[in-house]
Amino acid sequence: MEILHPRCAGLDVHRDSVVACARVVALGRVERSVETFGTTTSELERLARWLAGHGVTHVAMEATGVYWKPVWAVLAEAFELVLANAMHVRNVPGRKTDVNDATWLADLLAHGLVRASFVPPKAVxxxxxxxxxxxxxxxxxxxxxxxxxxxxxxxxxxxxxxxxxxxxxxxxxxxxxxxxxxxxxxxxxxxxxxxxxxxxxxxxxxxxxxxxxxxxxxxxxxxxxxxxxxxxxxxxxxxxxxxLEPFRDATTRLATIPGVSTLSAAVIVAEVGTDMGRFPTAAHLISWAGLCPRSDESAGKRRSTKLRKGAPWLKTLLVQTAWCATRAKGTYLRALFGRLKARRGPRKAIVAVAAAILTAVYWMLTRGVTYADLGADHFDRTERTRLAARLARKLGELGFDVTLTPKDAAMVSS
Incomplete structure (x- = not known):
C-alpha cells in the first residue's frame, strides 16, 4: 500500500498520559519508537520536542473527550495535525492496548486512511x-x-x-x-x-x-x-x-432566513464557522450535521433509515429553527414542510426543512449572498413545467412532434 506520510506519529491521549508512536520510513524499513508522556504543559512540550527529534511531520490523535484539546494547542504550530473519530479508527478486537492504539493510528495515518474531523479555528x-x-x-x-x-x-x-x-x-x-x-x-x-x-x-x-x-x-x-x-x-x-464582530456580516445575512434569529445565526457560525471550504458540497455539510439517513444496507436492502448522530448541538438548533420557519407564512420552507408532511409525516418533514435551512446556510456563506426565498408557489411552478415536459415526451414516443408554447405567448403572436 502506498505510503503518503513517511514520517508520522499516532497519539493515544488520556486524562493523565499520552502514548506516542513515531513511525519513520528509512531505507525501505519502518522504524517505530514508542514513549509515554504526561499531560502537563511541560510534558506536552517535551512531547513536541520528541516528535521533532524524530522528524515527524504529521500527527494523528483520537477525539477523546476534551483531553485532546491541550495536546492540539501545544502541537498545532509545529506539526500537521489530524483529529480522528474514534468510531472510524477501531483496531482489531482483542488487541487493544495503549501502545497498540498509538501504533495503529500511526499506521493508518502513514497510508492516508484517517479521515480528519472538523476542527474550527480558535476564534470559532x-x-x-x-x-x-x-x-x-x-x-x-x-x-x-x-x-x-x-x-x-x-x-x-x-x-x-x-x-x-x-x-x-x-x-x-x-x-x-x-x-x-x-x-x-x-x-x-x-x-x-x-x-x-x-x-x-x-x-x-x-x-x-x-x-x-x-x-x-x-x-x-x-x-x-x-x-x-x-x-x-x-x-x-x-x-x-x-x-461576533468579525462575523457580524455573516450572522446578519443568516438572520434573514425564516425562523433564524440573531442568536441562532450566532450559534450556526459557532458550530460550522464561515469557511465552507472544509465541506466539498452542501450534502457533505448536511451529512456532518447528522440531518440525513445513515448508510445501512446489506444484500441490496436498506436495514435502517435512522439519522446519523452528527453534530448534536447544531442538529438540535436547526430542528428548533425549522419549526419556527414552518410558521412563517408565504415561504418556501413552509410549503416544503406541508408538501412532505402529507407523505412522510411531520418528523421526517421537519428534518428535511432543517436540511434545507443548512443548505441555504452553506451557499450563503460560500457565495457571500443574502437569503432569496423561492416562494410558497415554488412547487406549483416546478410541477407544472415537469408535467408539461413529461406529457410532451410521451407524445413524442407516440410519433408526434410537439412544441410547447406558453398560452400568453401564443395569444400575443396571434
Missing part, C-alpha cells in the same frame, strides 16, 4: 464554548423554574394556571412576595403588574394556598439560582457581542 472555538455554555445555563434555569412550579403545586398555589409565565414580571413579583413571607391572597394579587386573562376572583382563588417554612427556603434558593444564571447569561451575551 471560543464562540462555540460560549454558545454551548449559554445553552446549558438556559437549561439549568428551566430546571429551576420547573422546581419552583413543583413547590407551588405542593403548596396548592396554582400560579401557573392563571399566568402564562410564572417568571414574568407579575409572576416574579408574586414569587418574591411569597419568599418574603407574604401569604394573603389579595395582597399577592395586588402584585400583578400586567393585564392577564384570568379574573381577579380566579387569581385570588389560585393564590389561596400555604407555603411551609422549608418550602419558602427552597423557593428563595431557586429564585437566587435563577437570578445568578440570568447574570451569567448576560455576561456571556456581552462577551458574544464582542467576539
Amino acid at each position: 472555538q471560543a464562540l462555540r464554548d460560549l454558545t454551548r455554555t449559554r445553552k446549558q445555563l438556559t437549561r439549568e434555569k428551566a430546571s429551576h423554574v420547573a422546581r419552583i412550579d413543583k413547590l407551588l403545586q405542593a403548596a396548592n398555589l396554582k400560579l401557573g394556571s392563571v399566568l402564562s409565565d410564572i417568571m414574568g414580571a407579575s409572576g416574579r413579583a408574586i414569587l418574591d412576595a411569597l419568599a418574603e413571607g407574604e401569604s394573603d391572597p389579595e395582597r399577592l394579587a395586588d402584585r400583578v403588574r400586567t393585564r392577564i386573562r384570568a379574573s381577579r376572583t380566579r387569581l385570588i382563588e389560585a393564590l389561596r394556598g400555604h407555603l411551609s417554612d422549608h418550602q419558602r427556603l427552597l423557593l428563595r434558593i431557586h429564585l437566587g439560582q435563577a437570578d445568578a444564571i440570568d447574570a451569567a447569561i448576560a455576561e456571556i451575551d456581552a462577551e458574544l457581542g464582542d467576539r
Whole structure:
C-alpha cells in the first residue's frame, strides 16, 4: 500500500498520559519508537520536542473527550495535525492496548486512511464554548423554574394556571412576595403588574394556598439560582457581542432566513464557522450535521433509515429553527414542510426543512449572498413545467412532434 506520510506519529491521549508512536520510513524499513508522556504543559512540550527529534511531520490523535484539546494547542504550530473519530479508527478486537492504539493510528495515518474531523479555528472555538455554555445555563434555569412550579403545586398555589409565565414580571413579583413571607391572597394579587386573562376572583382563588417554612427556603434558593444564571447569561451575551464582530456580516445575512434569529445565526457560525471550504458540497455539510439517513444496507436492502448522530448541538438548533420557519407564512420552507408532511409525516418533514435551512446556510456563506426565498408557489411552478415536459415526451414516443408554447405567448403572436 502506498505510503503518503513517511514520517508520522499516532497519539493515544488520556486524562493523565499520552502514548506516542513515531513511525519513520528509512531505507525501505519502518522504524517505530514508542514513549509515554504526561499531560502537563511541560510534558506536552517535551512531547513536541520528541516528535521533532524524530522528524515527524504529521500527527494523528483520537477525539477523546476534551483531553485532546491541550495536546492540539501545544502541537498545532509545529506539526500537521489530524483529529480522528474514534468510531472510524477501531483496531482489531482483542488487541487493544495503549501502545497498540498509538501504533495503529500511526499506521493508518502513514497510508492516508484517517479521515480528519472538523476542527474550527480558535476564534470559532471560543464562540462555540460560549454558545454551548449559554445553552446549558438556559437549561439549568428551566430546571429551576420547573422546581419552583413543583413547590407551588405542593403548596396548592396554582400560579401557573392563571399566568402564562410564572417568571414574568407579575409572576416574579408574586414569587418574591411569597419568599418574603407574604401569604394573603389579595395582597399577592395586588402584585400583578400586567393585564392577564384570568379574573381577579380566579387569581385570588389560585393564590389561596400555604407555603411551609422549608418550602419558602427552597423557593428563595431557586429564585437566587435563577437570578445568578440570568447574570451569567448576560455576561456571556456581552462577551458574544464582542467576539461576533468579525462575523457580524455573516450572522446578519443568516438572520434573514425564516425562523433564524440573531442568536441562532450566532450559534450556526459557532458550530460550522464561515469557511465552507472544509465541506466539498452542501450534502457533505448536511451529512456532518447528522440531518440525513445513515448508510445501512446489506444484500441490496436498506436495514435502517435512522439519522446519523452528527453534530448534536447544531442538529438540535436547526430542528428548533425549522419549526419556527414552518410558521412563517408565504415561504418556501413552509410549503416544503406541508408538501412532505402529507407523505412522510411531520418528523421526517421537519428534518428535511432543517436540511434545507443548512443548505441555504452553506451557499450563503460560500457565495457571500443574502437569503432569496423561492416562494410558497415554488412547487406549483416546478410541477407544472415537469408535467408539461413529461406529457410532451410521451407524445413524442407516440410519433408526434410537439412544441410547447406558453398560452400568453401564443395569444400575443396571434
